Amino acid sequence: MGELLEDLIDVLIKHKAVDEVSLRNFRVRKRYNYLREKTGLSGKEARKQIADEFNMGEKNVEHILYGKSK
Numbered sequence: 001m002g003e004l005l006e007d008l009i010d011v012l013i014k015h016k017a018v019d020e021v022s023l024r025n026f027r028v029r030k031r032y033n034y035l036r037e038k039t040g041l042s043g044k045e046a047r048k049q050i051a052d053e054f055n056m057g058e059k060n061v062e063h064i065l066y067g068k069s070k
Contacts, residue, residue, distance in 0.1 A: 024054065
């Protein structure tokens with residue numbers, strides 16, 4: 001099922017129905033939930049790992065997960 005979903009997402013990007021930033025943000029949120037729920041990582045460790053995986057800063061990950069800071 002995962003491969004089918006990836007193919008569908010690729011088609012949506014190709015036809016500009018979904019932009020790549022929104023897709024990246026979706027994947028970051030999905031990965032965070034997985035790391036927290038399935039592996040039991042702490043929030044900080046999960047954010048750190050995601051930052052490494054997606055080659056971005058931890059503050060960027062926080063912004064994606066929690067929205068704009070005040």
